[in-house]
Amino acid sequence: MTDVTAGAPERARGGSLLEGSARTKRRRAREWRMKAYGIGAIVLSLATLFVMLATILMDGVSAFRQATITFPVTVDAVIVDKAGNRNPEEMAKVTTIGYKRLLSQAFVAHLAAEGIDTAGVPEKDLGDMLSDDGPARLRDRVLADPSLVGQVVEVSVYATGRIDGYLKGRVTRATAERDTNVTPEQLDLADNLVAAGILTMPFNWGFLTGPDASDLRPEASGLGVAIIGSLYMMVLVAIFTVPVGVAASIYLEEFAPKNRLTDLIEVNISNLAAVPSIVFGILGLAIFINFMGLPQSSSLVGALVISLMTLPTIIIATRAAIRAVPPSIREAALGIGASKMQLVFHHVLPLAMPGIMTGTILGLASALGETAPLLLIGMVAFVTNYPAGPFEGGVMDPATALPVQVYSWASRSDPAFIERSSGAIIVLLVFLVIMNVAAILLRRRFERRW
Amino acid sequence: MNDMRLVERDVSNRQAKIEARGVQVHYGEKHALKDVDVAILDRTVTAFIGPSGCGKSTFLRCLNRMNDTVASAKVAGRITLDGQDIYDPRIDPVQLRAKVGMVFQKPNPFPKSIYENVAYGPKIHGLARSKAELDEIVETSLKKAALWNEVKDRLAAPGTGLSGGQQQRLCIARAVATAPEVLLMDEPCSALDPIATAQVEELIDELRSQFSVVIVTHSMQQAARVSQKTAFFHLGSLVEYGETGQIFTTPQDPRTEAYITGRIG
Numbered sequence: 001m002t003d004v005t006a007g008a009p010e011r012a013r014g015g016s017l018l019e020g021s022a023r024t025k026r027r028r029a030r031e032w033r034m035k036a037y038g039i040g041a042i043v044l045s046l047a048t049l050f051v052m053l054a055t056i057l058m059d060g061v062s063a064f065r066q067a068t069i070t071f072p073v074t075v076d077a078v079i080v081d082k083a084g085n086r087n088p089e090e091m092a093k094v095t096t097i098g099y100k101r102l103l104s105q106a107f108v109a110h111l112a113a114e115g116i117d118t119a120g121v122p123e124k125d126l127g128d129m130l131s132d133d134g135p136a137r138l139r140d141r142v143l144a145d146p147s148l149v150g151q152v153v154e155v156s157v158y159a160t161g162r163i164d165g166y167l168k169g170r171v172t173r174a175t176a177e178r179d180t181n182v183t184p185e186q187l188d189l190a191d192n193l194v195a196a197g198i199l200t201m202p203f204n205w206g207f208l209t210g211p212d213a214s215d216l217r218p219e220a221s222g223l224g225v226a227i228i229g230s231l232y233m234m235v236l237v238a239i240f241t242v243p244v245g246v247a248a249s250i251y252l253e254e255f256a257p258k259n260r261l262t263d264l265i266e267v268n269i270s271n272l273a274a275v276p277s278i279v280f281g282i283l284g285l286a287i288f289i290n291f292m293g294l295p296q297s298s299s300l301v302g303a304l305v306i307s308l309m310t311l312p313t314i315i316i317a318t319r320a321a322i323r324a325v326p327p328s329i330r331e332a333a334l335g336i337g338a339s340k341m342q343l344v345f346h347h348v349l350p351l352a353m354p355g356i357m358t359g360t361i362l363g364l365a366s367a368l369g370e371t372a373p374l375l376l377i378g379m380v381a382f383v384t385n386y387p388a389g390p391f392e393g394g395v396m397d398p399a400t401a402l403p404v405q406v407y408s409w410a411s412r413s414d415p416a417f418i419e420r421s422s423g424a425i426i427v428l429l430v431f432l433v434i435m436n437v438a439a440i441l442l443r444r445r446f447e448r449r450w
Numbered sequence: 451m452n453d454m455r456l457v458e459r460d461v462s463n464r465q466a467k468i469e470a471r472g473v474q475v476h477y478g479e480k481h482a483l484k485d486v487d488v489a490i491l492d493r494t495v496t497a498f499i500g501p502s503g504c505g506k507s508t509f510l511r512c513l514n515r516m517n518d519t520v521a522s523a524k525v526a527g528r529i530t531l532d533g534q535d536i537y538d539p540r541i542d543p544v545q546l547r548a549k550v551g552m553v554f555q556k557p558n559p560f561p562k563s564i565y566e567n568v569a570y571g572p573k574i575h576g577l578a579r580s581k582a583e584l585d586e587i588v589e590t591s592l593k594k595a596a597l598w599n600e601v602k603d604r605l606a607a608p609g610t611g612l613s614g615g616q617q618q619r620l621c622i623a624r625a626v627a628t629a630p631e632v633l634l635m636d637e638p639c640s641a642l643d644p645i646a647t648a649q650v651e652e653l654i655d656e657l658r659s660q661f662s663v664v665i666v667t668h669s670m671q672q673a674a675r676v677s678q679k680t681a682f683f684h685l686g687s688l689v690e691y692g693e694t695g696q697i698f699t700t701p702q703d704p705r706t707e708a709y710i711t712g713r714i715g
Binding site: 333 | 514519544545548554558559561621624625628
């Protein structure tokens with residue numbers, strides 16, 4: 001285009017091949033600049049990605065470890081079983097407050113027995129180093145197994161978020177001075193406990209399995225409900241979208257006449273893929289919750305809304321995969337006398353399968369990270385009860401989802417939730433990576449050459 | 451053109467297998483085929499020649515209704531196979547294509563095993579009642595296509611792994627396996643080397659004993675070598691149709707002469 005020069009071209013005749021002409025030099029320079037732009041763009045995106053991942057990892061990795069205090073407790077029958085008949089129903093009348101006292105006393109006694117210097121820390125502050133989550137867990141454990149009453153059991157109780165933060169470097173003595181929740185003396189004691197092996201930092205399974213917890217005990221909050229909710233939704237979305245999406249694509253690609261109506265449908269499918277996700281949330285709220293009366297915050301409604309969003313993506317990917325089947329294969333099958341149906345199911349679908357699967361999994365992966373529509377249907381709720389099993393109506397129970405959990409933790413005030421929301425992002429990314437790897441493996445496995 | 455063997459021109463069978471009367475094809479606005487009348491004889495090799503875009507492939511694809519798959523194509527006129535109008539609305543193109551097989555320009559085996567490639571047609575048309583019968587059909591079809599000796603030990607190997615010439619013969623075997631009455635070949639040798647071409651041509655000559663073969667070709671030598679009847683198409687019209695020997699030695703139409711002597715095309 002710009003290479004064309006006006007007037008007669010001047011050709012240097014007899015010039016050496018070893019020296020480039022001015023023209024070739026200019027062309028080379030242009031090519032070099034083009035490459036430089038490309039490399040620059042790639043370096044820029046890699047650097048951005050690196051910064052993002054590094055930030056998330058630095059903030060979030062600590063969420064996978066948790067300061068835990070381990071000590072023996074005598075489950076005193078006087079406190080937990082006043083009637084003395086080991087009847088779980090009557091024992092349930094003792095609230096966590098009773099157990100809290102039990103734990104505090106046992107902790108203080110253990111410190112005295114181990115000969116750890118608790119100077120400067122009042123007895124009440126000693127007990128406050130234990131998470132409020134501990135009494136509840138001990139209560140559940142005793143109610144589940146009343147034979148523990150009267151025995152000495154070894155308990156592992158989370159330390160409070162401040163002590164946990166101190167061991168992770170988030171809380172310092174300077175911040176403790178200004179903090180009503182923790183004193184510098186408690187931090188000194190924490191150092192002693194670490195030295196004595198009572199306070200440890202094991203892998204935090206509770207973060208992956210536990211339900212959400214309030215601002216009062218950030219150390220107990222976990223992703224259990226969110227992971228179950230996301231899992232339910234992914235399975236339901238796959239069940240809803242794959243048959244509908246593949247059937248729609250096959251019909252549109254292979255059977256539908258090409259006319260105004262199908263053109264209109266095609267354009268609208270492409271447009272639906274570009275509709276902001278929050279619009280689908282409003283649609284879901286109006287149709288599934290207000291009109292159909294399905295329960296709020298349930299994974300079923302979440303899955304329905306996300307299915308609406310994912311369908312266009314899956315249809316577009318599937319149609320592209322079907323269209324990529326070479327026409328020679330279609331001609332071969334039709335020329336032999338295969339019907340449309342036989343053509344589709346014997347030849348087109350097997351060849352399009354890797355593409356369909358990749359498109360579907362990538363669609364599901366983007367659905368896994370979808371947040372906005374779930375906010376509108378109430379999945380941002382504070383859910384501390386696990387949903388029931390999938391065959392016991394669990395999909396109708398309130399649940400949250402991973403990205404929504406990230407969102408809700410990121411907006412909490414306690415600084416302990418910073419690492420938790422980053423940790424939740426790591427879990428979400430791990431799920432996404434697993435799905436993408438699955439897409440690649442499936443593609444390799446089913447790919448056939450022609 | 452010394453290599454043209456203008457021999458064996460006795461067209462013994464005079465019975466028409468396919469008769470076309472006033473066939474018109476439009477692709478949208480384009481009038482691709484104008485008023486073609488032709489009678490294709492049984493157990494004869496008929497060659498369609500002509501320059502690119504002259505409508506010979508279009509006409510070939512009318513004969514088994516492969517043009518149905520092209521949305522913009524409109525076919526008018528009457529084409530009969532054994533006296534039955536193949537464009538009758540009651541005709542199922544699927545059944546028609548089982549009777550009128552087709553081999554395409556580019557070898558297009560299915561990405562399946564050699565066995566599956568040949569067995570597919572008989573399977574979907576229910577030609578074999580047992581596995582043994584199917585095996586037999588596969589074997590005889592591959593033998594007819596002169597491929598059996600090369601592939602009999604690796605029937606489970608993918609058909610796409612064969613050489614170009616072998617793939618084309620596999621496609622012929624696949625078309626033959628459904629026991630068609632007419633075999634349409636759309637430039638079957640254009641993607642093949644001379645040796646594979648010679649094999650396929652020999653094959654066509656052998657197939658003549660059982661089917662009526664219609665072959666579209668760009669090579670006049672090939673038309674002269676394999677066919678008994680030749681039709682010359684030009685700009686969408688059938689210019690001349692007659693005995694191959696007569697077309698190549700004493701063409702009636704000046705356009706045919708010009709094409710054969712290489713002045714147009």
